[in-house]
Amino acid sequence: MNVRRLIPAAALAGAVTLGATALTACSGASAAGKSADGKLDVTASFYPMQFLAEKIGKDHVKVSTLTKPGVEPHDLEITPKQTAQLGEADVVLYLKSLQPAVDKAVEQSGVKNVVDAATLTTLEAHGASGHDGHAAEGEGEGEGEGEGEGHDHSHGEAGEDPHVWLDPSKYAEIAKGVGAALEKADPGHAADYKKNTTDLVAELGALDTEFKDGLKNTASRTFITTHSAFGYLAERYGLDQEGISGVDPESEPSPARMKDLQAVAAKDNVSTVFFETLASDKTAKTLAKDTGLKTDVLDPLEGITDGSQGADYFEVMRSNLKNLQKALGAK
Template identity: 85%
Template sequence: MNVRRLIPTAALAGAVALGATALTACSGAAAGTGGGKDGKVGVTASFYPMAFLAEQIGKDHVKVDSLTKPGVEPHDLEITPKQTGQLGEADVVLYLKSLQPAVDKAVSLSGVKNIVDAATLTELEVHGSSGHDHGAEGHAEGHAEGEGEGHDHDHGEAGRDPHVWLDPVKYAEIAKGVGAALEKADPDHAADYKKNTDELVGKLTALDTEFKDGLKNTASRTFITTHSAFGYLAERYGLDQEAISGVDPESEPSPARMKELQGLAKQENVSTVFFETLASDKTARTLAADTGLKTDVLDPLEGITDKSQGADYFEVMRSNLKNLQKALGAK
């Protein structure tokens, strides 16, 4: 059985409190005054999903900068000494530990005291290629035998999968923690942060309902993607994720893994191989050509560019839902 393993963490309430405590004051300014330019709280976010939270919750009270610029694959990000120095000037740093090693190192070297690690605001899990288990012993055994082939990659600390923002429920938990942290950092505007957080959580709850209803009845429950980023999404909505590569979308799969996926596509009635906007679609198109399958986009939402199927998190997530429904034969 491909049983999900949970990594013990502090209770969510405790994690939120810890995240908020880390922001008891803005560097270079008294709490509540805002240490950024124009009296705004300066927030440096590691990449798009973190920046989006800060912008949605902070709105006019914050100035948000992202370390990962549009079009840059977050896993490949390199940070210069100058950027590390600039990082130390931020009032608040918001990042997700274990996703971007360069950011983890820069944060540790920056001397920043006001840090929110999103990984402490929800429970991280360990996912293999498949995000959900239907109890098929042969299927599970196939994963165990293939683990050495390089498709069940370690995602970070203790193998925890960092792609939590692709699950609206977990993303909402992180939003609550970020909101509480900003309230603590800038108490003069705490009521606004609370209101904005509640609105964002409400939108994420509605999105969760859309996914539940939209993926309730489908002809297939298995999808193939280049990047092992959708374990939480698959887990949440009872789907099977089969990834060509691991956490690194640019890594080359082994011939054995490609052959395994060809067989699985036939067995599980898979119609589509998904690729993403920020990484090469070469392996997805090769697999699709070899198996007679179609290709489509499933966006891990690590960044927004002019090629994205939407202008923000919600638009791209709804495009993902539409593409999944089409590929899985939603009824």
């Protein structure tokens, strides 16, 4: 996972962001420009945005994604052809600062109806540890990162963590905003979008309850992961996230950080080191071998592949819950 400098927020000067204060930017003119089959043409930047569009839009939308299955979203490169296609979309759904290449492509495309998921909820800064917020030792070394960067991909000027979809309650907030945007873009099917949004928010509420109940009583509250993407999840359910490398799950952590994590594992009764499906498990296995711990998957849900522990967002999140319960000794 390559770490790149993020473009400033002002770079989206040509785009109209449909946040809480700008949802009215989509108008009937967009609906008039629907694809030949009469469906709203929606382009999503990566899987969590694609999933929302498909669940809320259903038969009324044609959804395409910029990040193909198996591609690490943070490393995505956009072709000129894809930039041109963006400009032809009725609605673009993305999460600003997660994928710098997408930010740049949106700016260059001139697309008018853009939904930035970051404006539909509140982003927070998370470090490699879910509660104390400190960056892991050795993070950002040699990367040329500035202050406030060097962990959790260091998104935005304040280092906001973009992985909001891993908290079902925050994902529900985004779903509401996406639903409202689709209603504005295609008013003829507004009632259906509203119903589908309500149904999805209810499903996410039920998932939130499953996590709360499933992680209420555990032998440990600390989990170790190669990808520090679970800050929102940890905060939501009272857990502590310890990232091995933080920025890049495939990078080599410093010896000091490995020693620190060995101490954390012993102190906090940690049984498992988690890795993700879209990155190497090398560092997880190295730490597990040195500490006598097991390894398992904790999926940041940035994409669905044949290797994913589930076919969609809900199935993979429930697999994550099961793996966390097992690792933390849920009672």
